[in-house]
Amino acid sequence: MKRGLVIGKFMPIHNGHIALINFAAAQCDELIVSMSFTPHDPINAELRFSWIQQIFQNQPNIIPAIIADDFDNDALPLIERTNLWAIRMGEVYPKIDILFSSEDYGIPFATNLDARHILFDQLRSAIPVSATLVRNAPFKHWQHIPDVVKPYFVKKVCFYGPESTGKSTLAEKMAKYYHTVFVPEVARELITSNDITIDDIIKIGQTQTNRVKDKASLANKIVFCDTDLITTKIYAQYYLNQVPDILNKLENEISYDLYFLLDIDVAWVADHLRDFGERRLEMFNLFKSELDKRGINYILINGNYEEREEKIIKIIDAVLM
Numbered sequence: 001m002k003r004g005l006v007i008g009k010f011m012p013i014h015n016g017h018i019a020l021i022n023f024a025a026a027q028c029d030e031l032i033v034s035m036s037f038t039p040h041d042p043i044n045a046e047l048r049f050s051w052i053q054q055i056f057q058n059q060p061n062i063i064p065a066i067i068a069d070d071f072d073n074d075a076l077p078l079i080e081r082t083n084l085w086a087i088r089m090g091e092v093y094p095k096i097d098i099l100f101s102s103e104d105y106g107i108p109f110a111t112n113l114d115a116r117h118i119l120f121d122q123l124r125s126a127i128p129v130s131a132t133l134v135r136n137a138p139f140k141h142w143q144h145i146p147d148v149v150k151p152y153f154v155k156k157v158c159f160y161g162p163e164s165t166g167k168s169t170l171a172e173k174m175a176k177y178y179h180t181v182f183v184p185e186v187a188r189e190l191i192t193s194n195d196i197t198i199d200d201i202i203k204i205g206q207t208q209t210n211r212v213k214d215k216a217s218l219a220n221k222i223v224f225c226d227t228d229l230i231t232t233k234i235y236a237q238y239y240l241n242q243v244p245d246i247l248n249k250l251e252n253e254i255s256y257d258l259y260f261l262l263d264i265d266v267a268w269v270a271d272h273l274r275d276f277g278e279r280r281l282e283m284f285n286l287f288k289s290e291l292d293k294r295g296i297n298y299i300l301i302n303g304n305y306e307e308r309e310e311k312i313i314k315i316i317d318a319v320l321m
Contacts, residue, residue: 004028004098005089005115009069010035011043012152013051014134015144016102016127020120021062024100027118031062031100032093036069042135047152054148067092079108086112139221139320155222155319156212158256160231160291160298162283164269165262166305171226174312178320180220183211185227187235194239201236202244205229209250221320228256230290258319260312261288263302 004024010017025031033052037045049066056062071088073081082105089096090113099110102122110117124130129144138145138153145153157174159167168185175182186207191200208229215223229251236243264280291298299315301308 001029002027002097003094004031004100005034005093005096005113006031006100007034007036007085009037009041009131010048010052011041011131012048012134012149013055013146014127014129014131014141014149015146016121016124016129017131018055018146019127020100020102021056023120024098024118025059025062027100028098029061032065032096033062034065034067034089034093036067038069043152051146051148055146065093078105079112081105082109083112085109089113142221151217151219153221154216154219155257156216156225156254157222157258157260157316158225158228159262160228160259161262161287162264162280164266164280165264166266166308167226167262169305170260170262170308170312171224173309174224174316177313178220178222178224178316180222180224181215181218182224183208183215183226185231186211187227187232196239198240198242198244201232201240202246205232205244205247205250208232209253212254222316225256229254230294231287234286234290258315259291259296259298260301261291261298262308263300265302266305 004027006021006024008017021031021033033056035045035049035052037048041048045066049064052064056064067088071084073084076084086109096113096115098116098118099106099113100118100120101109102120102124106117106119121127127144129141134141134145134153142150159170161167171182171184187204190204190207208227212223212225215225229247233243233247233251236247264284268280301311303311
């Protein structure tokens, strides 16, 4: 039986890693993919490991493993440093026959493991990417990011503000412009009037939160959201004079990368769910104050609808660079 080993931080795993792992797995009966981590890693270790497990879940000869990186000493020469690695590998894994890598550490590490070394695409000519490049500029390397990893880097944009300021229209238009998805205001799907109950508002909050998560998993780099849980809480306080505790929890489940606060300098358009035509300035100030209380940065968007779209596109283009 031939047992192979691939090591890495996989922060995040990308298509170059996947190519290396598949190359190695084709030459082994069993391949251990060892992911190291520290408490200070910029991407959560459990999340990174779950990506590896999902990607290779249908390849039984690939064995994902996770190991705390508490044994390294980068001040040592590479031959001595990799000996520390080999000692720890010997403590936690069965005997390794072949080490696969694309790095300079490969030969000394394999020597210390008493294993054969096989080098794979050290120049990264086949898939020109690294985890550092992905972290620093994910959208420039989007094609090299696995589908299970992409939602981590998707930017969530919230169109926020009082009634009749263009949130729904902008969310849909921007999604079409950027070839991605949007999240509508789900309250309009769930209620037919403003005579609502606590159960209604909780269902709205839960559905809105789940919809954002679902759409983020399908998005092309960015997802546009019509309203958020702050909005749900504002209306809960107004219509019910109370905010269920679960809405606070749901608010914390979604973090938006960008808030557009839409001004009220466009015409009011009435419909069956809009109640605040005579109180637009009051409601605008309330919405703004809720962002200020939380220390949330936002960009005020005003002007006619064409001007709003132009401003938003210019900002989003910069975000996606």
